[in-house]
Amino acid sequence: MPLHHFLLVYDLKRQELVKQLEFSDGDEAVAAYSKIEREHSEDHDVEIVLVGADSLETIRNTHAHYFARDVSREGSRYLAGV
Amino acid sequence: MAGTVRTPHPSGISNSRVDKAGGLLREWWTDFSIEMDSRYGDASEVLYDFRAGCTNPLKKVTVGLRQFAVREAVAVVTEGGRQVMPAVGQRLKRTPQILNKLARFPTMRLSQMDDVGGCRAVMTTQAEVDGILRRMRKNKWEIVRIDDYVAEPKATGYRAKHVIVRRDGCLIEVQLRTESQHEWAEAVDRTALRVDDKTASFHGLKDGHGPPELVEYFRLAADAMALEEQGEAVDDEFERRILELQQQVRPYLRRKE
Numbered sequence: 103m104p105l106h107h108f109l110l111v112y113d114l115k116r117q118e119l120v121k122q123l124e125f126s127d128g129d130e131a132v133a134a135y136s137k138i139e140r141e142h143s144e145d146h147d148v149e150i151v152l153v154g155a156d157s158l159e160t161i162r163n164t165h166a167h168y169f170a171r172d173v174s175r176e177g178s179r180y181l182a183g184v
Numbered sequence: 185m186a187g188t189v190r191t192p193h194p195s196g197i198s199n200s201r202v203d204k205a206g207g208l209l210r211e212w213w214t215d216f217s218i219e220m221d222s223r224y225g226d227a228s229e230v231l232y233d234f235r236a237g238c239t240n241p242l243k244k245v246t247v248g249l250r251q252f253a254v255r256e257a258v259a260v261v262t263e264g265g266r267q268v269m270p271a272v273g274q275r276l277k278r279t280p281q282i283l284n285k286l287a288r289f290p291t292m293r294l295s296q297m298d299d300v301g302g303c304r305a306v307m308t309t310q311a312e313v314d315g316i317l318r319r320m321r322k323n324k325w326e327i328v329r330i331d332d333y334v335a336e337p338k339a340t341g342y343r344a345k346h347v348i349v350r351r352d353g354c355l356i357e358v359q360l361r362t363e364s365q366h367e368w369a370e371a372v373d374r375t376a377l378r379v380d381d382k383t384a385s386f387h388g389l390k391d392g393h394g395p396p397e398l399v400e401y402f403r404l405a406a407d408a409m410a411l412e413e414q415g416e417a418v419d420d421e422f423e424r425r426i427l428e429l430q431q432q433v434r435p436y437l438r439r440k441e
């Protein structure tokens with residue numbers, strides 16, 4: 103399985119992803135991760151994370167909270183509106 | 185095990201150096217009077233390199249986990265003719281999360297932190313989750329520890345099975361969740377990103393920090409979802425209480441305009 107790496111920058115004030123970079127090379131991805139974390143080390147308004155999977159579609163499921171809610175998916179009524 | 189020689193960490197950095205860096209960073213993170221200087225800057229670089237060392241072992245574990253998950257998924261459902269495979273994804277822990285964890289556990293050594301690299305599989309049923317665990321054992325994965333938060337949920341309501349494995353000298357956390365457990369956990373994470381109250385978004389709602397009624401709401405919702413997943417009924421009184429709390433916490437859940 104080819105693993106794709108996605109470096110996500112989520113803006114906590116705007117409440118949305120403001121950057122999404124894709125890498126096929128893990129070492130390049132992790133170097134970019136450290137670099138961007140270093141640049142934002144005093145910035146508490148962003149959340150930066152490096153995730154990976156076979157596709158971005160999979161990440162939208164395994165790390166769904168960084169993405170706009172998929173309203174077409176029917177979830178538990180106990181979590182309606184969350 | 186006593187007497188066995190362990191594979192060194194793939195970062196090539198000695199445990200003592202990693203732990204020293206971890207200690208310094210904990211100090212800096214918890215004492216707001218400390219200014220970032222070159223000592224702490226160097227320690228950050230050690231942390232980045234240590235984390236980068238997990239890249240390949242994590243990839244191997246994720247790829248292996250996906251193979252198990254695909255084989256274990258008994259019912260591969262099709263949605264509009266498209267095969268829906270179990271979702272397997274990985275992440276390298278965010279630096280602020282690493283520092284928060286060091287701060288929360290004052291005696292923890294950074295070299296022994298077992299979830300710097302982590303991956304998860306989301307399966308349809310608990311039986312599939314347990315099947316993956318069996319496959320890990322059968323294929324002789326080096327299992328260091330299993331945290332069974334299904335048998336004993338966290339106080340927050342969190343449920344999943346966490347398996348700590350060692351691969352190429354690196355500790356990796358494998359989270360095994362059912363769809364229902366995952367839906368709940370993602371809902372908590374999603375809310376933590378939204379909540380205005382800094383105690384929730386900064387320290388993490390998933391650790392039980394945040395407005396008490398919100399924490400309580402999620403705890404009860406998790407209990408109800410677990411009951412339903414096991415095919416058990418949620419009694420009316422319990423359901424009413426959750427839906428009541430759901431109304432109360434609505435302001436926290438609303439997106440900022």
